Amino acid sequence: MSYxxxxxxxxxxxxxxxxxxxxxxxxxxxxxxxxxxxxxSTVLSYIAAGSYFFSVGKIGETYQTIVxxxxxxxxxxDKLHIDLGIMLDPISVMMLVVITTVSLMVHIYSFxxxxxxRGFQRYYALLSLFSFSMLGLVIxxxxxxxxxxxELVGVSSYSLIGFYYTKxxxxxxxxxxxxxxxxxxxxxxxxxxxxxxxxxxFSFRDLTSPAGCAFAQSITDTFxxxxxxxxxxxxxxxxxxxxxxxxxxxxxLPDAMEGPTPVSALIHAATMVVAGVFLVARMFPVxxxxxxxxxxxxxxxxxxxxxxxxxxxxxxxxIKRVLAFSTISQIAYMITALGxxxxxxxxxxxxxxxxxxxxxxxxxxxxxFLGAGAVIHAVHSNEMDSMGGLRKYLPITHITFLIACLSxxxxxxxxxxxSKDEILVAAFEKNQIVFWxxxxxxxxxxxxxxxxxxxxxxxxxxxxYQHTPHEAPASMTIPxxxxxxxxxxxxxxxxxxxxxxxxxxxxTHIEWSIASLSILVAVTGIAIATWMYRKKNxxxxxxxxxxxxxxxxxxxxxxxxxxxxFVTKKIIFNGISQPVAWFDRHVVDGFMNLQSxxxxxxxxxxxxxxxxxxxxxxxxxxxxxxxxxxxxxxx
Amino acid sequence: xxxIPLAGYLIVSAIMFFAGVYGFLSRRNMLTILMSLELxxxxxxxxxxxxxxxxxxxxxxxxxxxxFAIGVSAAETAxxxxxxxxxxxNIKNIxxxxxxxxxx
Numbered sequence: 001m002s003y004x005x006x007x008x009x010x011x012x013x014x015x016x017x018x019x020x021x022x023x024x025x026x027x028x029x030x031x032x033x034x035x036x037x038x039x040x041s042t043v044l045s046y047i048a049a050g051s052y053f054f055s056v057g058k059i060g061e062t063y064q065t066i067v068x069x070x071x072x073x074x075x076x077x078d079k080l081h082i083d084l085g086i087m088l089d090p091i092s093v094m095m096l097v098v099i100t101t102v103s104l105m106v107h108i109y110s111f112x113x114x115x116x117x118r119g120f121q122r123y124y125a126l127l128s129l130f131s132f133s134m135l136g137l138v139i140x141x142x143x144x145x146x147x148x149x150x151e152l153v154g155v156s157s158y159s160l161i162g163f164y165y166t167k168x169x170x171x172x173x174x175x176x177x178x179x180x181x182x183x184x185x186x187x188x189x190x191x192x193x194x195x196x197x198x199x200x201x202f203s204f205r206d207l208t209s210p211a212g213c214a215f216a217q218s219i220t221d222t223f224x225x226x227x228x229x230x231x232x233x234x235x236x237x238x239x240x241x242x243x244x245x246x247x248x249x250x251x252x253l254p255d256a257m258e259g260p261t262p263v264s265a266l267i268h269a270a271t272m273v274v275a276g277v278f279l280v281a282r283m284f285p286v287x288x289x290x291x292x293x294x295x296x297x298x299x300x301x302x303x304x305x306x307x308x309x310x311x312x313x314x315x316x317x318x319i320k321r322v323l324a325f326s327t328i329s330q331i332a333y334m335i336t337a338l339g340x341x342x343x344x345x346x347x348x349x350x351x352x353x354x355x356x357x358x359x360x361x362x363x364x365x366x367x368x369f370l371g372a373g374a375v376i377h378a379v380h381s382n383e384m385d386s387m388g389g390l391r392k393y394l395p396i397t398h399i400t401f402l403i404a405c406l407s408x409x410x411x412x413x414x415x416x417x418x419s420k421d422e423i424l425v426a427a428f429e430k431n432q433i434v435f436w437x438x439x440x441x442x443x444x445x446x447x448x449x450x451x452x453x454x455x456x457x458x459x460x461x462x463x464x465y466q467h468t469p470h471e472a473p474a475s476m477t478i479p480x481x482x483x484x485x486x487x488x489x490x491x492x493x494x495x496x497x498x499x500x501x502x503x504x505x506x507x508t509h510i511e512w513s514i515a516s517l518s519i520l521v522a523v524t525g526i527a528i529a530t531w532m533y534r535k536k537n538x539x540x541x542x543x544x545x546x547x548x549x550x551x552x553x554x555x556x557x558x559x560x561x562x563x564x565x566f567v568t569k570k571i572i573f574n575g576i577s578q579p580v581a582w583f584d585r586h587v588v589d590g591f592m593n594l595q596s597x598x599x600x601x602x603x604x605x606x607x608x609x610x611x612x613x614x615x616x617x618x619x620x621x622x623x624x625x626x627x628x629x630x631x632x633x634x635x
Numbered sequence: 636x637x638x639i640p641l642a643g644y645l646i647v648s649a650i651m652f653f654a655g656v657y658g659f660l661s662r663r664n665m666l667t668i669l670m671s672l673e674l675x676x677x678x679x680x681x682x683x684x685x686x687x688x689x690x691x692x693x694x695x696x697x698x699x700x701x702x703f704a705i706g707v708s709a710a711e712t713a714x715x716x717x718x719x720x721x722x723x724x725n726i727k728n729i730x731x732x733x734x735x736x737x738x739x
Contacts, residue, residue: 613732615668619660 001056001068004048004086007041007096008139011132014038015125022121028111034124035107038131042100045093052093053498063503065089065205067141079200087141087204090499091281091355095138098362101486102270103131105479106262109370112476113262113377123163127266130156134271138278142202143192146279150188150243153275154181157267161259173255180252184242191235195286198228208285226293233291237280237298244276245328246335247305251561253328257320257382261373264320269327269369270362277334277358284351284501288343299339303437306332308558310444314451315554318382319372322452323365326408329441330361336438337423340430341501348501349508350430353422356495360415363490364407367483371401374476375456378469384452388460388536393469396477398457400484405453407487409446409522415491417519418510422495424518425511442518446525454533461536644685652678665719665729669712676708 014037022030057063070085107127114120133152140146155178162174196202198221221228240246245253256268267273280287280298287295306329313325334354341350374397379387391398407414410421420442427435471477496508532540544551553559651674658671680701687697723729726736 612735615660615731618656622656622660 001048001052001066001088002086003044004068004088004096004139007044007048007100008086008132008135010037010041011128011135014128015132018121018125018128022125025121027120030121031107031111031124034128035104035111037128038100038104038107041131041135042104045096045100048088049093049097052088053090057088057090057093061505063090063498065503067205070141077200080196080202082144082202083142084145085141086139088139090503091278092138094355094359094499095278096135098359099131099134099138099271102362102366103127103134103266105366105370105483106266109265109373109476109479110260110262112473113373114260115473117260119163123160123260126156126160126163127263130160130267130272134275137275140204142204143196143207143283144202146282147185147189147192150239150275151185153272154178154185154243157181157256157272160263160267161256163260163263164258167258170258173252173258177252177256180249181242184249185239187235188239188242191232191237191239194228194235195232198232204282208283227291229286230291230294233283233287233294234297236283237276237294240276240279241301242276243279244273244331244335246276246301246332247308248560248564250305250309250328251557251564254321254324254557257318257324261320261369261376264324265366265369265373268324269365273327273331274334274358274362277331277338277354280335280338281351281355284338284341285343288341288501295339299336299431299434302332302334302336302339303434304332305329306336306441307437307444310441310448311550311554312557313448314444315551317384319375319384319387319452319456320369320382322448323368323372326368326445326448327365329445330357330365330408333420333423333438333441334358334361336434337426340427340434342430343501345500345502345504345506346508349422349496350426351501352496352499352508353419353426355499356422357416357419359493359495360407360419360487360490363483363486364404364414364416367400367404367480367487368408370476370480370483371397371404374472374480375401377472377476379465380467384455387456388463389458390469391457394457394471396471396480400480401453401457403484403487405449407491408449409526410442410518411522411526412515412519413488413491415487415489417515418491419495421510421515421518422508424514428514439518439521443521443525446522447529450526450529451533454529458534459536641685641689644681648678648681648685651675651681663730663732665722665731668731669715669719673708673712676704680704 014034018030018034025033051057052066053063057066066088068086068088070083070087073082073084075081107124110123110127114123117123130153133149133156137146137149137153140149158174158178161177162170164170192202195207199207201207223231226234238249242249253268253273257264259267287298309325309328309332313322313329316322316325334357337350337354337357339350341348341352341354374394375387375390376382378390378394378397381387403414407416410417412418424435424438424442427438472480494507497505500506532543556562655671655674655678658674659668662668662671683697683701683704687694691697719729722734726733
C-alpha cells in the first residue's frame with residue numbers, strides 16, 4: 001500500500017512545479033498540469049480504497065489499521081517522538097476518496113469559472129497545495145503530523161480566500177479566517193502537549209487502541225476539578241471547533257466566501273471545515289473512554305450551532321452566505337452525531353452516521369457551491385435580489401441544484417436522506433432534547449434551501465437582465481452532473497459495513513418511524529418555502545414583519561461579530577493591551593532610555609580625550625610608563 | 636671586542652630606543668614613524684643579544700629571540716608599507732594627522 005505516498009506527494013510536486021515555473025506558462029497549460037496530477041491522485045485513491053475495503057484491510061469482519069510507511073523525524077524521549085508517515089484505516093481511506101474527488105471536480109470546474117482571471121497559474125498551484133495539506137492531514141499516523149498539516153491547511157485556505165488580493169474585503173476576510181482558526185489552533189497545540197505529556201505518545205495507533213484508552217482512565221490528576229485528560233480533549237476539540245466553524249468560532253466562515261466560489265466549494269464546504277469532525281472521529285476512543293463529559297459538551301455545542309446557523313441561513317440574502325451557514329449547520333450535525341455516539345457496533349451508530357453524513361455532505365454541498373458558482377457566473381452578482389426565473393436560462397444548473405437541495409433537505413432517495421436519518425436515529429436513542437433540536441433544524445434546512453432555490457430559479461419570472469444569462473461552459477457543467485449523479489447514488493452505500501467505532505462490520509436498516517417523521521418535516525419546510533417564494537408575493541414580507549425582532553437579530557447573525565469585536569477591541573485592547581503598552585512604553589522603555597541618555601551625555605563630555613592621533617596616545621603611554629618606572633625605581 | 640662592558644651595549648641601545656621614541660612622537664610622516672618604530676625594535680634586539688652574551692653565555696635563547704623579532708618586524712614593515720601606499724592612493728599624502736576621515 002506504499003503507493004499511497006504518491007497520492008499525497010503528487011499534489012505537493014504540482015504545487016512546487018506550478019508555483020516555481022507556472023507563471024511562465026500559458027494559464028491553460030498550468031491548469032492542465034495541475035489537473036493531471038490530481039487525476040492520478042484520484043485514481044490511486046480509488047484503487048487504494050478498493051483494495052483496502054475489499055482485500056488488504058479486511059480480515060474477517062474487522063478492518064485493520066495499516067501503516068505503510070513511517071519514519072522518525074524528531075525524537076524527544078525513547079517513547080515520545082514525532083514521526084512522519086501514512087496510516088490507513090477506514091476513515092482516512094474514505095477521506096482520501098472524498099478529498100480527491102471533490103478536489104478534482106473543483107480543478108475541472110475552475111477551468112470555466114476562473115477563465116481569464118489574473119493569477120490563474122497561482123490559483124492552480126494553491127489548489128494543489130491545499131489538496132496536499134488536506135490529504136496529509138487525513139493520513140497522518142500521529143497527532144503531531146496532523147497538527148503540522150492542520151496549519152498548512154490553514155495557510156493554504158488563507159491564501160485562497162485572499163486570492164483576489166486587490167479587493168480589501170477579500171484581504172480582510174482571509175486575515176479574519178486565519179486569525180480566528182489560528183487562535184483556536186493554539187488550544188489544539190496545548191491540548192496535544194498535555195495529552196502527550198500524560199500518555200507519552202503522539203501515535204494515533206497507541207492512543208486509540210484499547211490499551212491506549214486504559215491510560216486515559218488510569219490518570220487521576222485533576223486541574224480545576226476536571227481530569228487532565230478531559231482538559232486535553234476539550235482543548236483539542238476547541239482546535240477542531242475553530243476549523244469546523246462551531247460556535248463561537250464560526251465567524252470566519254461566512255466571510256471566507258470572499259474567495260473564488262470553487263474554492264468555497266472545496267475548502268469551506270467539503271474538506272477543510274470537516275477537519276474538526278475528522279479530528280474528533282480520529283480521537284473518538286479517547287473521548288469515549290477518557291473524557292465522556294467532554295463528549296456531552298460537544299453534543300450540546302453541536303446542537304446549538306446547528307440550530308443557530310440554520311436560523312441565520314433563513315435570513316441571509318447573499319446566496320453564498322446562505323450556503324456558508326448551511327455548511328455550519330450541517331457540520332454541527334456531524335459533530336452532534338459524534339457526541340451522541342457510543343462505542344461498539346450499534347452503540348456506535350452516531351459515529352458511523354457522522355462519517356456517512358460527512359461523506360454525502362461533501363458531495364451535495366460541493367454541488368450546491370459549484371451550482372451557486374454557475375449562477376454567479378451567469379448573473380455576476382451574489383445577491384438574491386438580482387436573480388429570479390433563472391431556470392429557463394440555466395437548465396443543467398437548475399436540475400443539479402434541485403437534486404442537491406432535495407438531498408440536503410433529506411428527501412429520499414437522495415443521499416442526504418440516508419445519512420441524516422442515521423444521525424436522527426442515533427440522537428433519538430441517546431438524547432431526546434438533542435433529537436428534537438436536530439429535527440427542527442432539518443425542517444429549517446429544507447425551508448432555507450428551498451427559499452434559496454426558489455429565489456434563484458423561480459420567483460420573479462419576468463426579471464429583465466442586462467445581459468441575458470447563459471448556461472455555463474461544459475467544463476463547469478460536467479462536474480455538476482457528475483456530483484449530482486454521486487448525490488443520487490452514494491446514499492445507497494451500506495456505510496456501516498465500512499466504518500464503525502471498533503472497525504467491525506455491522507448492519508443497519510432504515511428506521512422508518514423516524515425516517516417518516518424527518519420526511520414529514522422536510523416536506524413541511526419545502527411547502528412553506530414554496531408558499532412564500534415560488535411566486536413573487538407579499539407573504540414572505542408579512543411573515544418577516546410578524547417576527548421582526550428575531551428576523552433582525554438573525555439577519556445580523558445574532559450580533560456575534562459585534563460581540564467578538566466588543567470583546568477584542570473594548571475589553572482586551574482597552575483593558576489589557578493598552579495598560580500593558582503604556583507600562584512597556586513608559587516604565588520599561590523609560591528605564592532603558594534613561595540609561596542611554598546618561599551614557600550619551602557622558603560620552604559627549606569625554607570624547608575629546610580620544611583625539612584619534614596615534615602619537616598623542618603614544619605620548620600618554622610613554623609618560624605613564626615613565627611615571628610608573630620612576631615610582632618603582634625611587635620608592 | 637670582548638672588553639666592551641655590558642653597560643656600553645645598553646647605553647647604545649637606550650640611545651637608539653629614545654631616538655625612536657622621539658621620532659615616533661614628533662614626526663607626522665608615516666614613513667618616518669615606521670623608521671622610528673624599527674629603531675625601537677632594533678634597540679630591543681640589541682638588549683636581547685647583549686643580555687644573552689653576558690648573563691647566559693652558554694645559551695642562544697636571546698639570539699634566537701632577536702632573530703625572531705627581526706623576522707616579525709620585516710613582515711610588519713611590509714604590511715605597514717602596503718597600508719601606507721593605500722592611504723597615499725586615497726588621500727594623496729601620508730601625514731598621520733590628515734588621516735581622520737573616520738573620526739566623529
